[in-house]
Amino acid sequence: MDLIEVFDFHKQFGTKVVHSGVNFKVRKGECLGLIGGSGTGKSVLLRSLIGLSRPDQGRILFENRDITGLSESELIEVRRKIAYVFQGGALFDSMTVYENLAYPLRAHTQLGEAEIAEKIKFQLSEFGLQGNEEVYPVNLSGGMQKRVGLARSIIMDPEVILYDEPTAGLDPFNTKRIQEMILQMKAKGRTSILVTHDMPVAFAVCDRIAMLMNGRIEAIGSVDEMEEKSNHLILQFVQGEIR
C-alpha cells in the first residue's frame, strides 16, 4: 500500500525553478532514501509533505487524501502522524532538553507529568543523552542537539518520520546509533523518508533509494539495484562525479 504519493510536484522560488515534475510513492513500512546534491530541493520536498511549504503545481497524497489544499487546522492532524526531523534540530533555545521533549507530550497528549518524565527518561537513554535534562540547547554540541531533535520528533511515536540528514556532522559512533534507531523504527512498522548524503547509512537502512536531480526523480530503485551499481547515475553521484 502506498502511504505517500507525490504527483507532478512543481516548485520555484522567484525565477529559480527547483522542482519541475517530481513523482514518487512511499509504501507503508518502507524507508525510502532520498539523495541528491545540495540545493536540489530535498528539504523543500520534505517540508511540503507536512504542509510547511506548498507546491506551485501537483498533488501530494497522504493516506489517499490530497494535503496540498488543507488549512492549518487540518494540517495539525497530518503533522501528528508525520514527524519531520529538521536538518538543524530546531530546538527551542529558551527551554531545557527536558522541556523540549516534554513540549509535544504536554501539547498533544493527556499524559500526566510522571508518565511524561518516564518517557523522557527512556528516550534520553536511548539516544545516550541521560544527564542532560537541565541543559539548554546552546550548551550542547551540534551532534547532541541533533539527537535531542530526533528524540523529540519520535517521542510522539509518529506513523511516518521524515529524516533530514540525521547523521550529518555526527561521529561514527553516533551515526551508528542513529542508524540503529532508524532501523528500530522500521522494525516497528513505521514508514520513513531518509534524506542523506551518507551512502553507507542509506544502503544500511533504506529499502529503496530515489535520486533527485534536475528538478525530478532521475532514478529510483531497490537498494540492491543501487548497490550493484547497475544504475549509472547513482554510481556517478556516489563517486562525486555529478551533483
Ligand SMILES: Nc1ncnc2c1ncn2[C@@H]1O[C@H](COP(=O)(O)OP(=O)(O)OP(=O)(O)O)[C@@H](O)[C@H]1O
Ligand atoms: N523559502 C525559500 N525562499 C527562497 N528560496 C528557497 C526557500 N526555500 C528553499 N529555497 C531554495 O530552494 C532550493 C532548494 O532548497 P533545499 O533546502 O530544499 O535544498 P536541499 O536539497 O535540502 O539542500 P541541502 O542538501 O544543502 O540541504 C535552494 O536553492 C534554496 O535556496
Ligand SMILES: [Mg+2]
Ligand atoms: Mg536540505
